[in-house]
Amino acid sequence: MKKFINNPANLVGELLEGFALAFPEKIKLRGKNLIIRATPKQPGKVGVVTLGGSGHEPGLSGFVGEGLLDISVAGGIFAAPGGPAVADAIKLADGGCGVLLIILNHAGDIVSGNMAVDLARRKGTTIESVLTHEDISTGPKHRHENGRGLVGFLPVFKIAGAAAEQGMNLAAVRAIAERMSANMRTLAVAIRAATHPATGAVIGDPTNPLGDSEMEIGMGQHGEAGVGRSALKSADETAAIMLDALLDHLDVKAGEELLVIVNGSGATTLMELFIVFRRISQLLLEKNIHITRSLVGEYITTQEQAGFQLCIARMDGQLLRLWDAPCDSPYWVVR
Amino acid sequence: MKKFINNPANLVGELLEGFALAFPEKIKLRGKNLIIRATPKQPGKVGVVTLGGSGHEPGLSGFVGEGLLDISVAGGIFAAPGGPAVADAIKLADGGCGVLLIILNHAGDIVSGNMAVDLARRKGTTIESVLTHEDISTGPKHRHENGRGLVGFLPVFKIAGAAAEQGMNLAAVRAIAERMSANMRTLAVAIRAATHPATGAVIGDPTNPLGDSEMEIGMGQHGEAGVGRSALKSADETAAIMLDALLDHLDVKAGEELLVIVNGSGATTLMELFIVFRRISQLLLEKNIHITRSLVGEYITTQEQAGFQLCIARMDGQLLRLWDAPCDSPYWVVR
Amino acid sequence: MSGTHLAVAEIQSMLDAGFSEVVQNHAQLTELDSISGDGDHGIAMLRAGESVRALLREPAKNIASVLVAVSGLLLSSDGGASSALLGSFFLGMADACAGKNELDWAEMSSAFHAGLQKLRCYTEAKAGDKTMLDALEPAVAVLVSSHTCNLTIEAVMALAARAARNGALQTKEMPARFGRAQHLGNRTIGWQDPGATTIALLFRGFEKGLQPKEHHSRG
Amino acid sequence: MSGTHLAVAEIQSMLDAGFSEVVQNHAQLTELDSISGDGDHGIAMLRAGESVRALLREPAKNIASVLVAVSGLLLSSDGGASSALLGSFFLGMADACAGKNELDWAEMSSAFHAGLQKLRCYTEAKAGDKTMLDALEPAVAVLVSSHTCNLTIEAVMALAARAARNGALQTKEMPARFGRAQHLGNRTIGWQDPGATTIALLFRGFEKGLQPKEHHSRG
C-alpha cells in the first residue's frame, strides 16, 4: 500500500510529534507517548485518561482537551501502550480528586489498563476505570461484556469529560460514564481490509480475502476479520440490517430518543456516510424513534479500511446536558 | 470501486439530505441544492455564498454556519451547479448589505458564478465576487490567476465569514477576502487516482496510469492528471519538495509568519498528514519561518484519491484576528 | 433558401434529435473526459439530455418558451462547465426568438448566432483552445454565412454538422487551453475534446431532426 | 539437578538466546497474527526483542535488575497484549529473584512460576483458549515439576521447550477464546496462535542459551 511515510520503525514517534506541532494551542506531547492538554485542567477536578494503539487517527488522542480527556496514552501501531506509561499518565492527571481511566475492550488495552490501575493504586492514587465494550458482533446479548470497544469511546469521553469539568466527584463521574457505556451499542461493516502501515501487509486470512462484491459485518477496528460475510448490499439495505440488529440488542422501543453516530473507517467517504445516515433517519422516523443528537465523520479509523461503524445510544436528560457541554479538542469542538 | 451507495443517479440528492439530517441544529437543505444556515445571519450584515460540485465532502457545504458561509450551492458530482440556483442563493443571502460570492477557479464554477452575478445584478442585488486560484502547479508565477482553487477556499471562507459577521461592509469584506486569496499558495500531490462514484471509472488517462511506485505532483481535486510525475518519495522528501516550491512562489522570507494547512485527499490517513506536517514544521524552523496557525485534516476530498494538498498563507494582524474569530459549522468549529 | 419556416414542432424535433445523439453516445463522452478531465461529461449530458427530451415531448407555447425551458434544464442539471455553457447558449437563442411563433431561416441562423454570443459572455475560449468552441464556432459560422444562399434548411444544417464534426476532430491535435484539461497541456494531444464532441453530436442530430420526413415544409 | 547455579551472565545469555529466536522468526509471527489478529505481533516482538538484546549486552547489577529492565523494555515498547503480558511475566520473575546474585535451579523454576502467576493477574486465559498460555503453562509446569529430578538444567530446559512447542502446535486445533482472535472463533482453527508460537521460540532459545558452551557450571 502506497503511503507518505518515512522509516516504518518511526511511524508512531513521527505522527505524535506532527500531531503535537499541528495543535500547539490545544495539546502537547509529553515524554514519548503522553498526549496532554496544553493548559491542564484546574486542580480539584477529576482527571480523565485513556490509552490505545496508534494508527487509528484521530482516535484516541485527537480528543484530548477541555471538556474531554486530560491525557491519552498512545501505543504502537494497533498496539496498546505499556502499563507503566499509563500509570504515569494517571499520576499526572490526578488533581487531588482521583482519576477515571477509560479502557476500550481490546486484549492489550485491558492488560495495560489493569496493570496501570494496580501500579497507580500502589502509589496511592485514587483511580477508577470504566470499560467500553459496545460492539454487538463480538458481544451478543448473553455476553455483551465481551464486546470490543469501538467508536462508543466518544460518547463516554464526552460524558466523563464534561462531568469532570463540571466538578462532579470521581464516583459520580464513573457512574455516569458507566451509564453511557451501558446504554450504547455499535456494529461495524467493512468492504475493504486495512493494511498494517509498517509492513504494508493486508490484515486478514490470505486464503479467504474479502471478495470484490462482498462485505463483512463485524470487521474489527484493526481489520480483524468479522463474522458476517455477505454479498455487498446497497447503502440503504446495509443501514437497515445494521440498525435492526442494534435496536434489538439495545431493546429500543418506539417513542425513545437516540444518539446516532456514523463513523467512517478510513477509506469510506463522507458522501457515503451521509447516504447511510439518511436511511437511518428515515427508518427511525418510520419506527417513531427520535434522533436527538448525531455525529457523522471519522473519529476512529483503521488506515485504508473501507466501511463504517454505526453506534446508537439511549440518552437521558443528564446525558444530553453533558453531551451538549462545550469542549475543545483537536478533532471535536463544541461551542 | 466498492461503495455504500444506492442508485448512482441519486447520489447528490441523497447525500445532501443525509447531511442536512445529520446537522439539523447547524444547517438546512433548501430546495434541491442550497445548504443554508439553520439560523440565518441577522439582516444588516454582508452575505457570503459559494458554489461547487459535490463528491468532495466535507467541502464546500460542510462550512456553512456562523462565522463562515451563509449558503453553499452544491452541484452534481464534480460538477458546478447552474447559475440560476446560485442567483437564488445570492438573493436569499442578501440581508440588505449585499453579498460576496466566493468562486473557486474551475471552469464550470466560473461560468455559473459569472452567470449568477449577472442575474443577481439584473435583479438589483449588490453582489461582488472573489476568485480563489492558489494552485501553483496550474498557476505558475507569470500566470498565477490561472491556478485552480484548492483547499485555500477555507481561509477565504473563514476570513470573509468572520469579517461579514463582524459587520464590515461589502467593499471591506471583499477587500480582505481578496487579500487572503492573494497571499496563499497550494500544491497537491497524489499517489492514487479517484474514481467517479456514479460510474466507478478511474479518472485519468487509461494508457498512462499512475504506477505502483509513482506519485504525481499537481493532480487536481477531481483526479485530473497533474504535471509532475516522479518516483514515490518519502513523506519527508515530498514535504520538502512541495514546501520549497510554495515558499518560492509566495516569495516568503526568513522571519515571516505563515498559516499552514495540510488537507488529506480522501484515502490518505491523518497519520500520514501528521508525519508530513512534522517535516514541514522542522523545515520552516530551519528557515526561521514561523508557523503562526495550522490545520491538518480533510477539508476537501476527492473520493478515494490518496494524497494531500499543502497550503501556505502569509498572515497579518487583521487576518489573524479574523482567523481566530469563533465559527460554528458542521465540519469546523472555533470557540 | 428563402421561403421555408420552422414552427415550434419542428424546432422541438430538431432539438430532440440533437439530444438523442448526445444521450446515445454518453459513454464515449465520459471516456474522453476521464482522460483529460474529471470523467463526468457523459454523465452530465445523459442526465440533462434525458430531461430535455422529456420536456420536448410536452406541447409548448412558443419557440422562445421551448428554448428557455431547455436552457433551464441544462442549467439546473448542475452538470458543470458544459451544461452551464450549453444552458447559456440556448438562453441566447431564446432571447433572439422572443415573441415568435415560427422562424424563417435568417431568423433561425441569427438565433444560433445569438446563442454563441451569449455563451461567449461566460468563456474567453475560442476555436483553437480545444473546447466546445472548436465545434460550435465553425458550425454557427456555416449557418450565418449560408442562410443567404439558395439551399434547403436541411442542406445548410448538414454543412453545419459537418463543420462541427471537423472542428471536433481537429481538437485531437491541440493542447487544451481551457477547462479542466488545460492544465495537462500537451498531454491532451491525441484525444478529442469531450465538449466539442458533444457539439458535433448535437448538430448531427439537428441535421437528422430536420430531414424531410419530420420536416413539414410550409413553402 | 542440584548443585548448578546460574549467575547473572548465564541468565543474560539464556534470555539473549531466547529473544534471538523470537527476533529471527518475527515474519512468521506477523503472518500468523495477520490471519486472525491485526498483523502486528512479529513487529512488536522484533522491536521489543532487539531492544532487550541490546540491553542484555550491558553489564548488570544483579539478576532482578536484568529482569526488571527486560520487563520495562517490553512494557515500554507499547507493543500490545503480548508485550504487556510478557512484560508482566518478567516482572513476576524479577520479584522472585529480588536480592539474589545467582539462582539454583529450584529458585530458577520458582522464578518462572512467579512470572506465570504475575502474568495471570492480567488475563483469565488458560491453556486451551488458544493464547500464549497454551505454550507457557506446560513449559512452566515442566520446570516446576522437574527441578527436583536429577537432570541438568539444560536437559530440563529442553523438556520445557518441547512442552512449549507442543502446546503451541496444539493451538492449531483450537478456536480462539481470548485476544483479538476470539471473535473469529472457529475460523481460527487450522492456524497456530502467534503468542503461543512466540513462547515456544523463546523457550527454544532458552534451551540453546543454556547449552554447555555458554554454560559455566559451578558444580
Ligand SMILES: Nc1ncnc2c1ncn2[C@@H]1O[C@H](COP(=O)(O)OP(=O)(O)O)[C@@H](O)[C@H]1O
Ligand atoms: N472555460 C471553458 N470554455 C469553453 N468550454 C469549456 C470550458 N470549460 C470546459 N469547457 C468544455 O466543457 C467540456 C467539459 O465538460 P464537463 O466535463 O461536463 O464539465 P466539467 O469540466 O465541469 O467537469 C470540455 O471538454 C470543454 O469542451
Ligand SMILES: Nc1ncnc2c1ncn2[C@@H]1O[C@H](COP(=O)(O)OP(=O)(O)O)[C@@H](O)[C@H]1O
Ligand atoms: N487476553 C489474553 N490472554 C492471553 N494471551 C493473550 C491475550 N490477548 C492476546 N494474547 C496473546 O497475544 C497474542 C497477540 O499479540 P500481539 O499481536 O502482539 O498483540 P495485540 O493483540 O495487541 O495486537 C495472541 O496470539 C495471544 O497469544
Ligand SMILES: [Mg+2]
Ligand atoms: Mg495489535
Ligand SMILES: [Mg+2]
Ligand atoms: Mg465535472
Ligand SMILES: [Mg+2]
Ligand atoms: Mg468533466
Ligand SMILES: [Mg+2]
Ligand atoms: Mg496483534
